[in-house]
Amino acid sequence: MPQLQTSSMYPLNPSFAKEVERSFARQPIMNLIGASLSLVEPGVVEITLPYRADLAQQDGYLHAGIVTTIADSACGYAAYSLMPAGSRVLSVEFKVNLLRPAQGETFVARAEVIKAGKTLTFVSADVWGVGDDAQKTLVATMQATMICLRNNSK
Amino acid sequence: MPQLQTSSMYPLNPSFAKEVERSFARQPIMNLIGASLSLVEPGVVEITLPYRADLAQQDGYLHAGIVTTIADSACGYAAYSLMPAGSRVLSVEFKVNLLRPAQGETFVARAEVIKAGKTLTFVSADVWGVGDDAQKTLVATMQATMICLRNNSK
Amino acid sequence: MPQLQTSSMYPLNPSFAKEVERSFARQPIMNLIGASLSLVEPGVVEITLPYRADLAQQDGYLHAGIVTTIADSACGYAAYSLMPAGSRVLSVEFKVNLLRPAQGETFVARAEVIKAGKTLTFVSADVWGVGDDAQKTLVATMQATMICLRNNSK
Amino acid sequence: MPQLQTSSMYPLNPSFAKEVERSFARQPIMNLIGASLSLVEPGVVEITLPYRADLAQQDGYLHAGIVTTIADSACGYAAYSLMPAGSRVLSVEFKVNLLRPAQGETFVARAEVIKAGKTLTFVSADVWGVGDDAQKTLVATMQATMICLRNNSK
Numbered sequence: 001m002p003q004l005q006t007s008s009m010y011p012l013n014p015s016f017a018k019e020v021e022r023s024f025a026r027q028p029i030m031n032l033i034g035a036s037l038s039l040v041e042p043g044v045v046e047i048t049l050p051y052r053a054d055l056a057q058q059d060g061y062l063h064a065g066i067v068t069t070i071a072d073s074a075c076g077y078a079a080y081s082l083m084p085a086g087s088r089v090l091s092v093e094f095k096v097n098l099l100r101p102a103q104g105e106t107f108v109a110r111a112e113v114i115k116a117g118k119t120l121t122f123v124s125a126d127v128w129g130v131g132d133d134a135q136k137t138l139v140a141t142m143q144a145t146m147i148c149l150r151n152n153s154k
Numbered sequence: 155m156p157q158l159q160t161s162s163m164y165p166l167n168p169s170f171a172k173e174v175e176r177s178f179a180r181q182p183i184m185n186l187i188g189a190s191l192s193l194v195e196p197g198v199v200e201i202t203l204p205y206r207a208d209l210a211q212q213d214g215y216l217h218a219g220i221v222t223t224i225a226d227s228a229c230g231y232a233a234y235s236l237m238p239a240g241s242r243v244l245s246v247e248f249k250v251n252l253l254r255p256a257q258g259e260t261f262v263a264r265a266e267v268i269k270a271g272k273t274l275t276f277v278s279a280d281v282w283g284v285g286d287d288a289q290k291t292l293v294a295t296m297q298a299t300m301i302c303l304r305n306n307s308k
Numbered sequence: 309m310p311q312l313q314t315s316s317m318y319p320l321n322p323s324f325a326k327e328v329e330r331s332f333a334r335q336p337i338m339n340l341i342g343a344s345l346s347l348v349e350p351g352v353v354e355i356t357l358p359y360r361a362d363l364a365q366q367d368g369y370l371h372a373g374i375v376t377t378i379a380d381s382a383c384g385y386a387a388y389s390l391m392p393a394g395s396r397v398l399s400v401e402f403k404v405n406l407l408r409p410a411q412g413e414t415f416v417a418r419a420e421v422i423k424a425g426k427t428l429t430f431v432s433a434d435v436w437g438v439g440d441d442a443q444k445t446l447v448a449t450m451q452a453t454m455i456c457l458r459n460n461s462k
Numbered sequence: 463m464p465q466l467q468t469s470s471m472y473p474l475n476p477s478f479a480k481e482v483e484r485s486f487a488r489q490p491i492m493n494l495i496g497a498s499l500s501l502v503e504p505g506v507v508e509i510t511l512p513y514r515a516d517l518a519q520q521d522g523y524l525h526a527g528i529v530t531t532i533a534d535s536a537c538g539y540a541a542y543s544l545m546p547a548g549s550r551v552l553s554v555e556f557k558v559n560l561l562r563p564a565q566g567e568t569f570v571a572r573a574e575v576i577k578a579g580k581t582l583t584f585v586s587a588d589v590w591g592v593g594d595d596a597q598k599t600l601v602a603t604m605q606a607t608m609i610c611l612r613n614n615s616k
Contacts, residue, residue, distance in 0.1 A: 094218075
């Protein structure tokens with residue numbers, strides 16, 4: 001995709017990185033599958049997941065739902081990194097295109113905020129399979145809408 | 155959604171149910187999260203997942219990626235149930251709308267084929283949270299495109 | 309799709325039908341393509357479009373963008389019919405699956421609200437091609453998120 | 463979005479540009495709304511549409527369906543530019559995120575193939591509103607799956 005508009009990618013919450021890490025640590029599913037935060041910048045988050053056989057579908061590829069799990073969390077935290085202190089973030093919707101069978105020793109989901117709004121934030125993510133030769137292959141893309149909750153209402 | 159067109163919902167593979175069960179049993183991720191097949195009919199598949207705290211996101215709700223995991227497998231197997239013997243099925247894309255926080259004691263993903271084609275099959279799924287009072291709440295919907303592979307080419 | 313949850317499908321604005329008609333009349337694009345409102349009920353709107361050769365793509369089928377145009381307006385007004393007086397509605401996102409070439413003498417987009425929220429409303433639409441024998445064929449589905457604006461902020 | 467994989471972006475059909483132009487000229491809808499092809503390269507197509515009041519929705523913005531119309535054709539032709547001679551292209555599905563009200567004197571939809579396959583091609587598009595000061599604003603994104611038909615079967 002061409003030029004991103006990143007003009008508004010400054011964090012409203014000075015401790016955004018700590019907040020993202022704190023929230024990530026409270027997602028038990030990340031621990032179950034073995035995912036970790038590998039990058040937190042304003043509007044950009046990466047999550048890394050080593051391949052494990054128990055995360056696979058019937059052909060041995062990473063299950064599309066697990067591809068989605070790391071992409072969704074990356075998108076959510078990319079959005080969250082730009083929200084004011086005291087916010088909560090929830091996924092409204094996402095679409096995933098699965099470009100190739102999810103093969104790799106490790107998977108990296110990289111999410112970037114395309115447009116941050118007061119209520120809704122639009123985020124795009126790519127998920128890469130990384131081989132033992134460090135070769136990266138794009139396996140999936142996600143486009144997600146995230147909502148910022150201040151009063152617990154959706 | 156109104157009237158579905160289900161005219162072509164007859165199985166080409168007489169042992170479709172056994173095939174779906176066999177393939178499901180070979181998805182290690184289903185075992186990891188504790189999901190099971192609860193219904194297999196021509197063009198319709200349900201997967202049931204009891205809530206577990208280690209499948210949650212930061213607020214204790216089922217993670218959207220796990221909601222997606224059961225919806226995607228249900229869609230894939232609903233499509234697969236109508237494919238000829240010897241086929242393989244892969245997800246091309248899906249979109250998920252997350253209507254409410256995924257709360258429940260159990261979750262049921264019910265997928266129905268909307269249109270089965272020779273190459274592409276379009277499937278729709280609903281994911282319900284079921285409370286201890288057996289009350290069902292719609293928490294997410296998925297619309298997915300599945301591809302039938304006969305010659306390993308996508 | 310199975311059972312809809314329509315419990316909250318009562319109109320907050322008693323003159324919702326008049327409001328939808330008034331707004332529809334102010335969409336010049338509907339006039340350009342020849343579309344008309346054919347049903348307005350709380351949470352349900354239908355738009356009808358007779359086929360015209362100047363709305364086609366290169367093979368003579370109705371262009372997917374025009375299929376989308378009537379589906380999007382139907383979804384928007386289905387959502388709008390449940391919003392309080394003084395609201396404005398905007399599309400946040402939609403996904404369209406194009407199940408068959410869009411053939412027909414007339415096309416009908418029928419939208420139904422799946423979940424109405426204070427800020428976001430989730431709507432699903434089917435688009436049918438209707439032949440000269442009145443036979444209906446499902447050509448596309450849309451799932452859309454609509455936002456209710458009260459203070460002009462998105 | 464980060465690094466695209468464009469390794470396979472060479473045209474199989476040496477007269478791809480002429481083919482795209484020829485097919486575009488046979489899309490009557492493009493003429494109706496006043497859209498024109500502004501760029502045709504292997505895997506990349508741009509369509510330009512001057513604003514007209516009769517293309518608007520109720521607030522005077524370009525209707526989301528018309529935003530989609532130019533994005534879909536741009537995606538289709540970007541995919542088509544990489545297909546072998548004698549192919550036909552059809553849209554399988556697309557998702558559109560509407561980031562801002564579609565304001566501008568002119569709109570440009572720029573589509574780029576992300577992954578070209580033998581059967582399915584995945585394309586991403588951005589739609590920009592261009593003001594009288596030539597300032598570009600991203601108003602929408604599309605992610606689309608296109609299918610290559612050689613035997614008229616979908």
